[in-house]
Amino acid sequence: MKKIASLGAALLFAFAGAAMAAGGAGLRLEPAPVHRLDVESLQRGARNFVNYCLNCHSAKFMRYERLTDIGLTADQIRDNLMFGTDKIGSTMTVAMPAELAKSAFGVMPPDLSVQARVRGSDWLYNYFLSFYRDDQSVTGWNNLVFPNVGMPHALWELSGAHRLVTTEFDDHEKATAAAIAIKGLVRVDPAPGGKWLVRTVAADPAAPGTMTQVQYEAFVADLVNFMDYLAEPVRNKRISLGIVVLLYLGVLFAFVYALKRSYWKDVH
Ligand code: HEC
Known part of the structure; x- marks a missing residue:
């Protein structure tokens, strides 16, 4: 009986895969260049996270003092990572009151403690690389990975503004070929009239950031590495113990x- 059930499940997956391939719509993510055991990257990521994200988001399952796990001393944590009156034993709470956030963005910025487990590192990495200017949206930003996202691009001063680049094709085959030719993040979607859209983002030379693209990608990789650690802090211990x-x-x-x-x- 069990065998039949698992065969059924396998067939179902096979069909789902075939259906997706036939549908042809899809998103290709850049793999996130993160190294879990790279303590310096985790420390930089922690700094990026508290500086740029805790204004709006919380990480309520994380205590500041736990950051000693990634090689920081209590003094370093207190001096560089904690703002306001937080005690070192307290969790990473949000600076902005919930009602204000809700009224400002229409949606509550979610708690980020386990976000890396929900979305995965690759998704998060690409999320921060795919914000683009959109005059139609309330915040002035949109995102290729998370369409119509309610979050403004919190890191745009570093990355500069990007714009959406859309190319239209008559058939799926040509669209796929064009998508393959594009290096990095790309999205292929069907459009009305049997057309296909290939979309990616490109830096806007008129609005550069304070970082180069390479520096910004490294900044985001550190941030995502830290978020991945945040989602499962004991995993590093488990890996070392396993070795x-x-x-x-x-x-x-x-x-x-x-x-x-x-x-x-x-x-x-
Ligand atoms: C100005 C406030 C603000 C700042 C700063 C901010 N965010 Fe957000 N963020 C939001 C809001 C609002 C949403 C909800 C968007 C939605 O659901 O449409 C969100 C959504 C997200 C999501 C997607 C959640 C999901 O549904 O998967 C992630 C991931 C995220 N933020 C990470 C970050 C990180 C990391 C930083 C720091 C670099 C950051 N945010 C900084 C307001 C903010």
Whole structure:
């Protein structure tokens, strides 16, 4: 019975995959260049996060003092990462009152404690690379990964403003070929009249940021690395523990194997 059920599930997935391929719409994300065990990147990410995100978002499952896990001292945390009257044992709460945020943006900025587990690192990385100017939207910004997002581009002074680049194609094949030719983030969607749209974002030379594109991408990678850590702080410990356990088993294996050979010496 179990076998039939899993076969059914496998078939369902196969059909869903085929349907998606036939539909052809899709989003290609850049892989996020994050390294979980890179402590310096996590520290930079923590700084980016508290400076640019905690005005609107909270991370209420995270205590400031826990940041000692990523190699910061209590003094460094107090001096560089905590603003206002927060005690080091307190959680990362938001500076803006909930009602104000709701009335300003129409939606509550969600708590970011476990956001990386909800969306994944790649999604988050591309989210910050795909804000573009949109005069039609309330905030003046829109996003290729999260269409009609209610969040303004919080990092635009660093990245500069980007604009949307749309190319229209008559058929899906041509659109896909064009999408493949574009390096990085790209989105292919059907449009009315059987047409296909290929969309990506490009820097607007008229509104440069304080960082180059390469610097900005590194900034975002650190930020996303930290958000990934935030979503599961003990994972780094688990990885290091796992490495120690494997080494231990390796050494143990050498001894056990030597013992086995010595026992069986007389039998063979
Ligand atoms: C000016 C206020 C503001 C700032 C600053 C801000 N955000 Fe947001 N953010 C919002 C709002 C409002 C939403 C809800 C958007 C929606 O649902 O349409 C949001 C949504 C998000 C989402 C998407 C949530 C989802 O549904 O998956 C992520 C991720 C996010 N913010 C991360 C960040 C990070 C990281 C920073 C710091 C670099 C940041 N935000 C800074 C207001 C803000």
